[in-house]
Amino acid sequence: MLTWTTISSPLGELMLMATESGIVRVAFEREGFDAVRERVAGNLGVGLVEDSAPFAKAQSQLDAYLSAARRGFDLPLDWSLTSGFHGEVERLLPSIPYGETLTYSRLAALAGRPKAHRAAASACARNPLPILVPCHRVTRSDGGLGGYLGGIDAKRFLLDLEKGKSR
Incomplete structure (x- = not known):
């Protein structure tokens, strides 16, 4: 299953997508969220569910980073889209x-x-x-x-x- 949500940021809306292994995709609004969701779900062969709850830690860390209060991230990442x-x-x-x-x-x-x-x-x-x-x-x-x-x-x-x- 692929979970996703959108968050507001100084860079505009961002979409976060995650598998059970971790965050697999961060997308900018200019990429077209619908197209990104469809492409990632197709590449991974999984269904999509919108749910912001799994992204609370990621949103908190992104907010802190984008306000210069944090220098890096401590989040599980899923590298399935890279090879x-x-x-x-x-x-x-x-x-x-x-x-x-x-x-x-x-x-x-x-x-x-x-x-x-x-x-x-x-x-x-x-x-x-x-x-x-x-x-x-x-x-x-x-x-x-x-x-x-x-x-x-x-x-x-x-x-x-x-x-x-x-x-």
Whole structure:
């Protein structure tokens, strides 16, 4: 069974989805919640139930993080939507320290494939757990922000939040 809820945040509405193993997907409203629910349920071959109760801890931690009162998350995650090199890259993302960034090239090197910067960028773009798994901390080597599932404004917000810049 796949449980889901939506929560309000400074980044707009977010949808959280979880299996019995943990949170499996965080989605931004701009992705289209109906389409995301349908895709995830189809990929996992499970039914959907809306229920906010299982997400109380996640909402509390997200609220604290997005108000700069928390630097990380202590939540069970379900990595079912990741595999291969993308999965390897995504599992490295939590090791990037709060308030710091690294480049897609450096991330690829850390994953053992130094020339695979485009694949590392693709892994970040497809990260099913944005915010919780901080792909926003990865930038282009020319200093540009690169893309972000929640949009560039959301990425800039998260980076500024972590650097202690006023919002």
